[in-house]
Amino acid sequence: MSVAPAPARRARRYDPERRERLVTTTLDVIAAHGVAATSHRAIARAADVPLGSLTYHFASLTELLSAAFTRHVDTVAARLDDRMRAAPDRAAAVEVLVEHLTGDLLGSQRDLVLAVELYVAAARNPALRAVTQDWMSRSRRSLERHLDPVTAREVDALVEGLVLHSALSTEPMTAAQIRSALRRFAG
Amino acid sequence: MSVAPAPARRARRYDPERRERLVTTTLDVIAAHGVAATSHRAIARAADVPLGSLTYHFASLTELLSAAFTRHVDTVAARLDDRMRAAPDRAAAVEVLVEHLTGDLLGSQRDLVLAVELYVAAARNPALRAVTQDWMSRSRRSLERHLDPVTAREVDALVEGLVLHSALSTEPMTAAQIRSALRRFAG
DNA sequence: AGGTCATGAGAACGAGCGTACACATCGGCG
DNA sequence: CGCCGATGTGTACGCTCGTTCTCATGACCT
Incomplete structure (x- = not known):
């Protein structure tokens, strides 16, 4: 008779980018299922990584969530600022904003x-x-x-x-409606 | 020797308003600790009611949450509509909105x-x-x-x-800032 | 080449959860 | 008055959770 099957221990993997990958996977899980459903186990499954690996790389779940959201905010904020910086004047800035909203966010x-x-x-x-x-x-x-502080705050x-x-x-605003609303404010 | 102490079974209480009280207590718990922390047990503690009472009155936790939020929305929506109906003209309606925001919501x-x-x-x-x-x-x-549909949607x-x-x-807008923003739009 | 230690893997613990259920109680109706 | 069904109570089950712990492995440094 053959020996009993091995306990199916997963092969050890050399994975220097794992910590990095966990951050992006966490964002994926949040986007797909919401923060409330984003558990260590859900992330581990999505990243195809053993459970213990998460607490090895991040002291707590909150720390991991914070890292993930920080990365996301960095990306979006940098993209918006690049575009705003490139706008030559106020009118162009409003168009940038319309594009930012209708193209990226709502898209x-x-x-x-x-x-x-x-x-x-x-x-x-509090950490978040x-x-x-x-x-x-x-x-x-x-x-x-491109906008005065008062207007900037209101537009924000x-x-x-x-x-x-x-x-x-269920019936989100169209790009035209958004453009009209922004122009009314800052145009 | 005296008998062993009774197992401290809580006295049965005649409580015809309990179902109603559970709804308001649920809103209190949500406001205090958030939906994520609003469990059967947390509500039961806050309402001083045994755990089983919740599933007796509401088939599931979602149903209870839904009932609670529905009640809240009814209250706020009715209050706003009463005030808007009482406003004689558009300018008064904007003031009503300012008061609604600064007085009730933000207050x-x-x-x-x-x-x-x-x-x-x-x-x-989906239920919510x-x-x-x-x-x-x-x-x-x-x-x-008091506002045309396009403006109404944008103001909303x-x-x-x-x-x-x-x-x-951490630094919310002042009543004056809010008034200014609304006037700009609908004044 | 060999030792070390950061890294990886998997199991286990204790807690909290939603829900189901068995049993107690009693207001109101026949 | 006597019952019965609506209401109230306490417990148990099965699950998922965050975190901890032990042990295995192999890349890197001397």
Whole structure:
């Protein structure tokens, strides 16, 4: 008779980029299933990694969530600021904003969902609130490249509301409606 | 010797309003600790009621959450509509909106928190999304009493963004800033 | 070449969860 | 008055969770 089958121990893998990959996988899981469903085990499954690996690379789940959201905010904030910096004047800046909203955010459900999920999580988790604050201040600073501070703040709130509406409404606003709303404010 | 102490079974209580009380207690727990922390056991503790009582009155936790949010939305929506209906003209309606935002929503952290928590929960729970949709459509209809549909929709999004900003920002906008933003749009 | 230690793997623990269920109680109706 | 079904109570089950721990492995340094 043959020996009993081995306990199917997974082969050890040399994986120097694992920590990095865990961050991006975490963002994927959040986008797909929400923060509430983002557990160590869900991430481990998605990254095809043993459970223990997560707490080895990140002291706690909160730390991992924070790292993931920080990366996401960095990406979006940098993209917005690059575009705003490139805009020659106020009118162009408004167009940039329209494009930013209709093209990137509303275009990809992913960025939209991540934004809302971050808002949610931050409401109860102080560690994540720092990330939200960072996002808000960077966003506002980008807007102030071409708008006065008062207008910038108001546009920022409007944009936030548009994002939220589009994420939750069954009939999101069209690009034309968004352009009209922004022009009314800052055009 | 005396008999062993009774197993401390809680006295049965005649409590005809319990179902009703569970709804309001659920809202309290959500406001205090967030939807994510709102479990059967947390509600039972807060309402001083045994665990089994919750599943007796509500078939599932989702059903209880839905009932609670529905009640909250009804309250806020009715209050807003009453005030909008009472406004004689567009200018008065804008003032009503300012008061609605600065006085009620932003004044009480409670309503603010409940709004954000509902947004969050609805993003993943279809049963709750119906409640959000109801809130959005009723809110928009109230605004349309004095504003044209396009403006109403934009103001609605702006208000949503203002609520979100105020819920999460460490330096929320002042009443004067909010008034200025709304006037700019609909004044 | 050999030893070491960062890294990887898997099992286990204790807690909290939603839900189901068996049993106790009693207001209200026949 | 006597029962019965609506209501109230406590416990148990099966599950998932975050975290901890032990042990294996092999890349890198001397």
